[in-house]
Amino acid sequence: MLARLVGATVLACAAMAAPAAAQNVNGTVDITGSVGERCEFTVDNALIPLGELSIAGSGLTAGQLDTAAVNGEFATLTGWCNGTSATMTVEAFPIENVDFVAAPPTGFDRVVNYTATAVASTGSANDGSAAGGAGTPSTVGVFSSNITVTLSASSTPNSGKLIAGDYEGSVDVTLSPAI
Amino acid sequence: MRCAAAIFAGLALFVAPLAAAQTADGDANVTGNVANHCVLGAPTPAAVNLGQISTTSGPRAGRLASIANQTVNLPNSFCNFGGTRVSVSSSAMVADDTSPVQAGFARAVNFTSTVTTWGSPNASATTAALADGASPSANGDGGVQATPNLSTLSLVLSSFAAPGDGFLVAGPYEGTVTITLGPE
Numbered sequence: 001m002l003a004r005l006v007g008a009t010v011l012a013c014a015a016m017a018a019p020a021a022a023q024n025v026n027g028t029v030d031i032t033g034s035v036g037e038r039c040e041f042t043v044d045n046a047l048i049p050l051g052e053l054s055i056a057g058s059g060l061t062a063g064q065l066d067t068a069a070v071n072g073e074f075a076t077l078t079g080w081c082n083g084t085s086a087t088m089t090v091e092a093f094p095i096e097n098v099d100f101v102a103a104p105p106t107g108f109d110r111v112v113n114y115t116a117t118a119v120a121s122t123g124s125a126n127d128g129s130a131a132g133g134a135g136t137p138s139t140v141g142v143f144s145s146n147i148t149v150t151l152s153a154s155s156t157p158n159s160g161k162l163i164a165g166d167y168e169g170s171v172d173v174t175l176s177p178a179i
Numbered sequence: 180m181r182c183a184a185a186i187f188a189g190l191a192l193f194v195a196p197l198a199a200a201q202t203a204d205g206d207a208n209v210t211g212n213v214a215n216h217c218v219l220g221a222p223t224p225a226a227v228n229l230g231q232i233s234t235t236s237g238p239r240a241g242r243l244a245s246i247a248n249q250t251v252n253l254p255n256s257f258c259n260f261g262g263t264r265v266s267v268s269s270s271a272m273v274a275d276d277t278s279p280v281q282a283g284f285a286r287a288v289n290f291t292s293t294v295t296t297w298g299s300p301n302a303s304a305t306t307a308a309l310a311d312g313a314s315p316s317a318n319g320d321g322g323v324q325a326t327p328n329l330s331t332l333s334l335v336l337s338s339f340a341a342p343g344d345g346f347l348v349a350g351p352y353e354g355t356v357t358i359t360l361g362p363e
Contacts, residue, residue, distance in 0.1 A: 051211060051212065053213050079205060108329065161259055171207040
């Protein structure tokens, strides 16, 4: 008899608890991700062929640098950056005679200096080759465009006549995402 | 096990931005060339006029007068490469009168042409025309200039002499000197 009474009590409790088990509960899954700041060149190399660098003829300036052969010449790179603080830096290296590497005799030069300016859709940067090192970084932010590299203000150290031979130089353009 | 996986995932998220922050470099290469080039400056004076070249009185009347050295400068002459030389080619002064020359007369005046301030030795040529004006030409090469050079070339005309010291035939006389600057 006592056992039957206890069993009835348990059933009653079970009947009382049933409404609490029907409540909704929520769980949340948070999703996160990130995009690192990047800069890339999709075209990272180009050539500026200047041809003959000296003035022809027999006048007083014959043999000296023909600035028209250098100034305004350009090449096009292509690149992009995805960060608002991205910068572009230019470093111009002199155009030097690769066949005659000794010190030039009096009245001659074997180096052509110039200014290189790189222009992207959101900004530009430049550097002169006469001074070592890169130019001042310029903020370009988020962009994706051609980067046109143009030469200007060409000169030789002594305004001398250029020594015969092949000449080579380069312009390095660096895109830097903010870290 | 789940805890370990969560830690790895966290590291991956942390490292990814650092690797992506590398700079990107592009290059515009620049090439050019300068061809071999030699230029002779404009001669100053452009012509040498000796005027009256025969003695007009005294024991040497009718014979070649003493003629001082004549200098012609060619400033701003240069070659922009090494291994060059100056050559000189001269032709004796010969009278325009082509009639036969009588004994004791001459219709030519010889001289020496020397070009200085290029390679060593200097380029030099001495004409040896005959009295009748035959064989007036002479040539000479200077030494090699090993490096590019810019200088004022100096042509000196000297040692004027008539063949056999004969009496000079009357009339205009003309001679030429040609200087060549170029590869050896």
